[in-house]
Structure formats: structure tokens, C-alpha cells
Amino acid sequence: MSSSPWHHRIPPLLRRHVLPFLLLPLLPLAALLFSASAPNPFVSSFGCVPDLAISFFLVPSSLISLSDRSFSPEVADTDIWSARRVVDWRPCVWWENASLPALPAKTNGYIRVDCYGGLNQMRRDFCDGIGIARILNATLVLPKFEVAAYWNESSGFADVFDVDYFIQQTQGFVEVVKELPEEITSREPFRVDCSKRKGQFDYVEGVLPALLEHRYISLTPAMSQRRDRYPSYAKAALCQGCYNALRLNKALAAKGSALFKAIPKPFLALHLRFEPDMVAYSKCDYPGLSSTSLDAIEAARGDRKSWTGDAARTWRNRGKCPLTPKETAFVLQSLKIPTNTTIYLAAGDGLLEMEGFASVYTNVYTKSSLLTGKDFNLMHGNTKAALDYYVSINSNAYIATYFGNMDKMVSAMRAANARYRTLALSRRAFANLTALGLEGVELADALWRSHREDFVMGRGTALPDCFCESTL
Ligand SMILES: *[C@@H]1O[C@H](CO)[C@@H](O)[C@H](O)[C@H]1NC(C)=O
Ligand SMILES: *[C@@H]1O[C@H](CO)[C@@H](O)[C@H](O)[C@H]1NC(C)=O
Numbered sequence: 001m002s003s004s005p006w007h008h009r010i011p012p013l014l015r016r017h018v019l020p021f022l023l024l025p026l027l028p029l030a031a032l033l034f035s036a037s038a039p040n041p042f043v044s045s046f047g048c049v050p051d052l053a054i055s056f057f058l059v060p061s062s063l064i065s066l067s068d069r070s071f072s073p074e075v076a077d078t079d080i081w082s083a084r085r086v087v088d089w090r091p092c093v094w095w096e097n098a099s100l101p102a103l104p105a106k107t108n109g110y111i112r113v114d115c116y117g118g119l120n121q122m123r124r125d126f127c128d129g130i131g132i133a134r135i136l137n138a139t140l141v142l143p144k145f146e147v148a149a150y151w152n153e154s155s156g157f158a159d160v161f162d163v164d165y166f167i168q169q170t171q172g173f174v175e176v177v178k179e180l181p182e183e184i185t186s187r188e189p190f191r192v193d194c195s196k197r198k199g200q201f202d203y204v205e206g207v208l209p210a211l212l213e214h215r216y217i218s219l220t221p222a223m224s225q226r227r228d229r230y231p232s233y234a235k236a237a238l239c240q241g242c243y244n245a246l247r248l249n250k251a252l253a254a255k256g257s258a259l260f261k262a263i264p265k266p267f268l269a270l271h272l273r274f275e276p277d278m279v280a281y282s283k284c285d286y287p288g289l290s291s292t293s294l295d296a297i298e299a300a301r302g303d304r305k306s307w308t309g310d311a312a313r314t315w316r317n318r319g320k321c322p323l324t325p326k327e328t329a330f331v332l333q334s335l336k337i338p339t340n341t342t343i344y345l346a347a348g349d350g351l352l353e354m355e356g357f358a359s360v361y362t363n364v365y366t367k368s369s370l371l372t373g374k375d376f377n378l379m380h381g382n383t384k385a386a387l388d389y390y391v392s393i394n395s396n397a398y399i400a401t402y403f404g405n406m407d408k409m410v411s412a413m414r415a416a417n418a419r420y421r422t423l424a425l426s427r428r429a430f431a432n433l434t435a436l437g438l439e440g441v442e443l444a445d446a447l448w449r450s451h452r453e454d455f456v457m458g459r460g461t462a463l464p465d466c467f468c469e470s471t472l
């Protein structure tokens with residue numbers, strides 16, 4: 001897997017017949033939105049599972065090929081971005097133009113947020129931490145971005161984000177300091193780990209006593225919180241801190257900008273998520289894959305056995321299974337995205353089965369194809385992820401195949417910047433429609449209708465609490 005061809009610009013592998021609808025120019029257009037997305041793909045509701053290895057949910061390749069067909073006439077005249085939006089998501093007025101109560105004169109203590117995982121997961125937790133610090137009338141110190149063995153990574157917060165800008169933009173929302181007061185600097189914080197707490201978690205009950213006692217705590221936010229109980233100034237701090245105060249530091253922004261400039265315009269940033277760990281975590285079975293891919297997935301699987309039999313089919317129909325690159329290409333074609341569209345792959349190096357995509361979409365760029373040299377080779381996972389983030393929030397269009405942490409963050413920032421050509425593909429619609437036996441043009445038409453509806457109605461979006469629906 002070491003010298004994958006996706007490190008380079010993908011040459012036109014196969015020139016397909018350009019379908020009539022593909023000749024239409026991309027109309028400059030309205031808005032975005034995504035389809036329903038399951039809250040947590042890793043949490044299942046299955047108790048026990050019959051151990052039947054039947055792969056009836058496999059979609060044979062021949063059913064998802066469109067090379068020599070065209071769409072039915074009534075849907076053949078526009079691309080997905082041309083659909084007129086009825087509902088947009090915008091930053092809510094209550095935080096963008098909030099009139100805030102004064103910050104407490106006396107702090108209840110100092111909080112450091114300890115963040116783990118990939119860049120966007122760490123950012124998500126830090127954002128929660130900003131709100132928590134405000135609820136507790138505490139002072140925030142800069143977070144600790146953990147060195148994650150998995151990502152082979154050493155970037156801290158200041159290596160990614162602009163610290164001074166963050167402090168400036170959060171003024172009045174929450175108190176932030178770069179340095180701890182002297183009487184505390186010598187101490188390690190008292191550790192409060194909320195990440196494993198089950199159920200809804202109340203920070204005033206759960207954390208304030210420790211904060212008052214120790215004066216300096218480190219905190220890893222819980223997955224689920226009683227945000228409904230947050231006073232509005234705490235929610236405003238979270239929203240402002242997360243969506244108006246975090247920008248890449250100068251060095252990374254310059255790299256991001258250089259990368260952005262190198263990509264031909266206009267372009268679509270595509271976040272494909274078909275990597276061994278993702279497939280293994282999803283517990284989905286993909287019997288049609290190459291043996292190289294299957295080996296890589298098996299190696300990442302650990303004790304996570306994939307679902308089989310009825311359970312596997314139900315799981316898939318609930319939209320739990322990542323789209324393969326080939327399926328992704330089919331859905332994009334169904335959305336009338338021309339196969340010569342310039343596509344920036346916002347993804348790591350571990351993608352599997354890319355041939356299935358690159359044989360249809362032939363203008364694909366990656367960061368390693370565009371940025372070369374020592375500088376780039378020395379970049380770590382977090383800083384590389386930051387480049388994908390930068391390009392994705394600035395691209396003409398953004399499509400996610402899986403609505404994960406990065407996709408939520410990117411979609412939110414795009415909404416904040418009024419970039420509405422944003423869409424998450426519906427894994428559920430794809431699974432359901434293929435399970436019904438649809439194929440070829442029929443399948444493409446049905447996918448078009450379901451994605452168009454989602455896009456127009458702004459339905460099922462998982463944009464976080466800081467965004468409000470706005471009817472056009
Ligand atoms: C894609 O093909 C169409 C029709 O041939 C052409 O007008 C358009 O310029 C092409 N776009 C790109 C990015 O090559
Ligand atoms: C928020 O305030 C800004 C600046 O005063 C103003 O331009 C904008 O219209 C306000 N937004 C809303 C939604 O009221």
C-alpha cells in the first residue's frame with residue numbers, strides 16, 4: 001500500500017461517453033443541504049445477531065454503472081446544485097448578535113480541555129469545553145491536543161490554530177488566558193474525565209465541586225450533555241468560540257492557501273471515507289472488494305465482527321455502511337455532476353478501491369499530488385487534516401460520503417460563510433433503493449429525487465446547535 005497511485009494526479013483512465021445532461025454548464029447557484037444522518041454509526045441497537053453469512057446486500061457492479069445510459073427526460077436537465085433551496089441553515093441570531101451579560105468578576109477556576117482523536121474530533125470536544133467553561137464561570141486555558149498514537153502525530157493547539165485570534169474573538173463570551181497565574185503554573189491540573197459518563201450529564205452538578213476545590217482542572221467533555229439547560233450566554237460562547245474564533249494559524253493558512261490556489265477552479269471537494277478502519281468500525285461486509293482491500297480491512301477489524309444475515313441487511317438499510325468509491329461515483333453521476341468535474345479528494349492516503357471512482361471521475365487531485373517537497377513530507381496527520389479542512393471550507397462545492405466530525409465542522413463553516421453547495425450523500429437511500437432491486441437509470445433517478453428533496457428542504461441536517469433554519 002506504500003506507493004499508492006493516489007499520491008499523484010490521476011490521469012484520465014477512461015474516457016466515458018459524455019451524457020447529454022453532462023454538457024450543461026454548472027449553473028451558479030443556491031444552496032445546500034444534507035440528508036438524514038445517523039447520530040453515531042458505532043452504536044448499534046442489536047442485541048444478538050444470527051450467525052448467517054449471506055451477502056444478499058451486495059450490489060453487483062453491473063447494476064451501478066451508467067456509462068452507456070442516460071437519465072429519463074424529466075430529470076435530465078439540471079445538476080443537483082440547480083435545485084432551488086427552500087430552507088437554508090444560518091448562524092442563529094441569538095449568538096451572532098447576542099447582547100451578553102458581563103463576565104463574572106471572579107473566576108471559579110481554570111479549565112484545560114484535553115482533546116483526543118483526529119483534528120475535527122478534538123475541535124468538537126474543545127468547542128464543548130468552551131461552553132462548559134462559561135457555564136461554570138471559569139477561565140479557559142489553551143486546550144491540550146493530545147498526541148494520538150494512531151495518527152502518529154505531534155501537533156498541539158497552537159500548531160494548528162491562531163491563538164491570538166481565538167482570544168480576541170472570544171472576548172466578552174468567555175475568559176481565556178494564555179498563561180496560568182503563578183500560584184497555579186507549577187501544578188498539574190486535577191483530571192476530570194467526563195467522556196465515559198453515560199446518559200445526560202450536568203456540568204454544574206458533576207464538575208463545579210471539583211473545580212472549586214482544585215482551582216485548576218483538565219476536562220474531557222462527555223458525549224451527551226444537557227445543552228438544554230445551558231444558559232444562553234454559555235451556548236453563545238460555544239458558538240462564537242467554535243465558529244467565529246477558530247482559524248488556522250498563519251503558517252498553515254499559507255499552506256492551505258497555496259494548495260487551494262493550485263487546484264483548478266471551479267472544483268468540488270469530496271470527502272471519501274472508505275478506509276480500512278472506517279470499514280472495519282462500520283461492521284459492514286463488502287464481499288465484492290479486492291483481496292488487498294479485504295486484507296487491509298481484516299487487519300483493522302480487531303474483535304469487531306461484521307454483521308451477517310438479516311442484521312447486516314437492516315444495518316445497511318439504516319444507512320450505516322460507508323459508500324464505496326464506486327458507489328460514490330454512481331451517486332455523483334445520479335446527481336448529474338459531470339464526470340470531468342475537477343475534484344479535490346479531501347482524504348487521507350489510505351483509501352481503498354479508488355479505481356472504482358477514478359475510472360468514472362477522471363479529474364481528481366490530492367494534496368500529495370499538488371504539494372511536494374520536504375515541507376509537505378514533514379507534515380503530520382493533524383496539519384494535513386487542517387489543509388483538507390481549509391480547502392473544503394473554501395471550495396465551490398463540498399460533498400461528504402459519510403457525515404462524520406470533519407463533515408459536520410466543514411458544513412457548519414460553509415453555512416457560516418454562506419457557501420451552500422454542500423451535501424452529504426445518503427447511504428440509507430442508496431441501501432434502501434438497491435435493496436428494493438432498483439438498478440441503472442431507475443436507481444439513478446430515484447437517488448436524484450431523494451437527494452434533491454433533502455437539498456431543497458434542508459432536511460435531516462446534522463448541523464450543530466448554533467445554526468438555525470431559515471426559510472427562503
Ligand atoms: C467538461 O466537459 C464539458 C463538455 O465537454 C466542457 O464544456 C467543460 O468545459 C468540461 N469541464 C472541465 C472542467 O473540463
Ligand atoms: C447582526 O448584526 C450585524 C451587524 O450589526 C448586522 O449586519 C446583521 O444584520 C445582524 N444579523 C441579524 C440576523 O440580525
Ligand SMILES: *[C@@H]1O[C@H](CO)[C@@H](O)[C@H](O)[C@H]1NC(C)=O
Nearest residue numbers: 103104108135136137204208
Ligand atoms: C455564574 O455567574 C452567574 C452570574 O454572574 C450566576 O447567575 C451563576 O449562577 C454562576 N454560575 C456558577 C456555576 O457559578
Ligand SMILES: *[C@@H]1O[C@H](CO)[C@@H](O)[C@H](O)[C@H]1NC(C)=O
Nearest residue numbers: 149150151152153378379380
Ligand atoms: C511516525 O513518524 C515518525 C517521524 O515522523 C516516523 O519515523 C515513523 O515511521 C512514523 N510511524 C508510523 C507508524 O507511521
Ligand SMILES: *[C@@H]1O[C@H](CO)[C@@H](O)[C@H](O)[C@H]1NC(C)=O
Nearest residue numbers: 317318428429431432433435
Ligand atoms: C428504508 O427501508 C425501510 C424498510 O425497508 C423503510 O422503513 C424506510 O422508510 C426506508 N427509508 C428510506 C429513507 O427510504
